[in-house]
Amino acid sequence: MTQENKNDFVVDVRNLHVSFRTFKGYTHVLNGVNLNVRKRERISIVGETGCGKTTTVYSIAQILAQNARIDSGEIYFNGRNVLTMPNKELKALRASGVSVIFQDPIASLNPVFTVGSQMKEVIRYSGVEGAGDKKVQEERTIAALKETHLPDPERIMNSYPFQLSGGMRQRICIAMSLSTPRDLVIADEPTTNLDVTIQDQVLKTLKQRVQEKESALILITHSLGVARQMADRIYVMYAGNMVETARSGDLFRRYCHPYTQGLMQCIPKLSGGGISEGIPGHLPNYMDPPPGCRFAPRCPYAVPECRQAQPPLYEIEPEHYVSCYRYRDQASGVMGEEV
């Protein structure tokens, strides 16, 4: 970590705090998120519903809702701070740097425009060579649809989203996100709303396409199993913090944070009941979150110190960080600090 410079990452998020204005006041959702992705790396964010996964990636793509407020922190994209970027550069970032695939394939395509016209529009604003040329748009659209294993691209281009199946629509979203080169693809639970039988195929296509196009990937999922299958590294998120991160293999070999341990124990139940059933208690109220470690109220090992200050991310083996005081003694370093 310390030898690496922010330029080596496609994305480097540091100590990000984000809150939302609501009727009752501000909810402090992201509480110092740290996350980075190398070029061509695939990472996954895992955590129970409401822990702030979407908020994290929306911050990166700069598509947060109007009532969101970034309180502090830095977000570097290819070494440039997104939060202080001039508007023009931000536009370029959106047009050609990041693309986002959403959870709901039904709602992620505009219902009253044809698939083809939407895909062409994306290419048009991507800044790729010949982007303004109708023929280039057409060719790239057809190529992208074919590469995503969609049959009969011509027909699909002339169809409206509601005329196609969920699996096809999600493939179209993948095709769209990779119709021009992207440094980073963000997929926010891209298969939750699909048939179980189709989920696997769509994920495979996604992985394959990202690899072929040499993009980096951030995949959000509820499922540690999916994360392991798809990602080089996994981030475990709880209540606005990354509580543990490690290479996929390492994490399954040695999971340390009490929350990760809880998650691992309920893996067989994941598809049915969901994470929160495995661990007693529930997410804190973001309006008035606990001052120290946000997991402390649910943690069987909590000591008074946990309730006072949030533990930093201790490095316990290469690229394996845990935000828990129990690992302070074995730590070789702390994320964000020189050793």
Place this chain on the structure above:
Amino acid sequence: MAVKIIKRLLSYVLVLFGLSILIFVLVRIMPGDTARIALGARAPEYAVEALREEMHLKDPYPVQYIYWLRDMLRGDFGDSIITKRPVLQDIKSYLPATMELVVLSSIILVVFGIVLGVVSTKYASKWQDGLIRVLSYFGIVAPAFLWAVLVMLLFAYLIPVLPVSGRISTGMTPPPSVTGMYIIDYLLSGDPAGAWDAFQHIVMPSVVLSFAGLSQGARITRSSMIDNIKKPYADAERAYGIPERKILFKYLLKPSMNSTITTMAMDIAGIFGSAYLVEQIFGYPGLSSYGLSAMMNKDVFAVSAVIMIEGVIIILFNLISDLIIRALDPRVRLAEQ
């Protein structure tokens, strides 16, 4: 598809048939002796009796209705008791003025209603949105004739920049009649100054007439757009770097138009109703003023014809709005197949 259209047309015919019965009943139960009013108090009884005979007023109501319907289908709406001319001829001379008013105020209604709706969406919960909200509540609650008086006070009296009444200034000659709408006819005859004069006369009443529908349209456009702005496709479009303005005016507006178009069509139909008073206030010689004086004078044929014609026009607006929705929304268009 063809079956759909035939069904639709059939339903319009049924509506018009129902409307004709309603009009007939309403007009016949208006108090007063039609023939006596027509000839005046001093006319001899035998003349009145002859007129009653001629107008089939002595036959039973169903028979009267059938005569009336038969004549109407032949294009004969009867003679006006007041003007003594065929009603159809009267309508031909008054309708274009009202149509000009309604068309202009529909354009104002549609354009400003949609633009204000988009602007309030763009500035949701900011002061611009608040201002538009308050103004549109005023537009919705206050009736058109109130605005007519206010606007007239403001622009014709306090800041006298616009003429108070009529279709053109005194001393101007009306344009050679092609459409009957003065602005267009002046332009066709190559007289822009005349068109400008006609426009100055028509602008206040048409703005006033558009207020209610415009306000409602803006509110409805805003609310459907705010619904859609939360959809992932809107986020995706932003994330792909499509310009904000294009997202608002193209990608969010189009899927949000259905309820806007439906209510606007009804509001435009409602303009005919409001036009009665507004034409009176602005001394604007349109069909509504004609209809109103016909009503006051129990001019049975004129009243029936005016209402009937407005019914047809309102149905036409309805049909047009349906067609626009079908053209804009593939979900509606293709769901039928």
